[in-house]
Amino acid sequence: MLGEGILKGLTETARNFLGSYVSKDRLTTIQFPEERLPQIEATRDFPFLVYDGTEWEAGLRCVSCQICEKECPPKCIYIEKSKDKKPDATGKLQFYPTTFNIDISVCMSCQICVEVCPFDAIKMNVEFEMSSEDRFGGLLLRKEQLAKSNEYYNKIHPTEATAVDAALAEERAKAEAKARQTTEAKAATPAPMATPEAGETK
């Protein structure tokens, strides 16, 4: 019969129309600013810099090795390396970035900077409401805006951060053990000056 399918379609839309007033389950829309879905753990958008302890400037893990700057595909990272060294969170003397800028209008959230960082100093953030009235300056994040504490990192990516913390602790313990050995060895035989371990930083 001509028109049978049209009637079927009309009943379907009528059922949707009335049903959307009766059952809330039909409406899948999340009314965004008021309601929010929880973010999945692997959420990522732009990088930030991790610092240990409470002082962000002193605790930055970044040692200004500039690998991320070189690896960044769209070249959105700009680093100026310091001339002097300052003690890091563990008290060891390190270079530090005098300038660390990320232009998030250029950043493509590829996470390559995170993958190449040997010091676990740069990680991906989850904050996305970063609109700004200043098209250039407002989207250029400086060192002080990028620095986020390790606790914050633990909060946004718990699993990943726990693994990173464990690895760092292990490395640190290993370095301490090695340092103790060398001092003991030095004490036993007064040999020529032992070179400090360059790779072991934390």
Place this chain on the structure above:
Amino acid sequence: MPEMIDQIFVLLKHWLLAYVPAALQPIVSAVLSVVPVLVAFPLLFAITTVLERKGLGRMQNRYGPNRVGPFGILQPMADGIKSLTKEDIIPRTADQVVHFLAPVMLVIASFVVYSVLPIGKNMVLANLNAGVLFFFAVGSMVELSVFMAGWSSRSKYSLLGAMRAIAQMISYEMPLVLASVVVIMAAGSLSTVAIVNMQAGYTGIWPRWYVFTPWGLTGFVIFMIAATAESNRCPFDMPEGESEIIAGYYIEYSGFKFALFFLGEYLGMFATSAMAITLFLGGWAAPFSFLTWIPSYVWFFVKLLIIIMAFIWVRGTLPRLRMDQLMNFAWKFMLPLSIINIVGAGVWHLIPAGFTRWLIDSLLVIVSCVLLSRGIRRGKSFHVRTYRFAS
């Protein structure tokens, strides 16, 4: 008292006219009649846009606009401000004058047809004795402005859209007019006022609307389908076809000219719906004799809103037709059926009132409907489409 409420606008106008010097009375009378129409129908347009968006949203299990004002009812104002403040772009190669005139003409044509529509008892701008003819004649101006828009934009998409629009509108104009011929035969008049007056009586409590006859019902259905095509609405929105030719003939329009096109299209839809009400659904007449105490204009707008609701419902349900389906449907189904329907209406008037003429007329319509639909389907096999991919 109900009589006074029913005639309140007419009485108000006469009361106001009494204060005007006699020399100015004709022009003041015209202004007083025209301005309410110019206010009421654009207002209805604003209400319809938000109702349509909300209704469509609900049919698709969404909320629809709900941010501007309580429940989103102020959305049309936000849309209006937006379209007023937008840049008005005219393509460099476009024909500037025609490009400007097209939306203006569409809106003017859409407004002019309201002059013959009886909105309530004694509430018609011009009681022409060829009102129905005037309506269809002025309604054809829409085609002209659509083609002006498509041609003057000098864009292949707008030209394609305009060509589709012309093909579709001319094809569906014929069933539209032929479907209304049955009513003219029954009423014996081309005047819209006379047609409504013919339907305003009651047998018992039941109304004497033309839609409650076999030929009237068929005519009404044909008229509504053709009206959907005439106003370029889903499922006949080929000329616009957002997914194929982007926006058809108004692709090069922006800002308030686009809003004018939108307004013109909706006004056209209201006008054809109002014509369907006038011809088949008894115009401003109440559906039952015991409901006549409700003012006539209220009934008119209630009927209009119900038809608009049906339009929205259909839009939310059906996908767009293909060009060949559209043309086949117009020429192979609608046109023959409307001609058979005219024959049916003639037969109805020849046979004396009773069960026989009901039977004969219904059979005539049903049998021809089945045969014609079989004719459309002939040679077509419906099957699940299979795809072959290059290996």
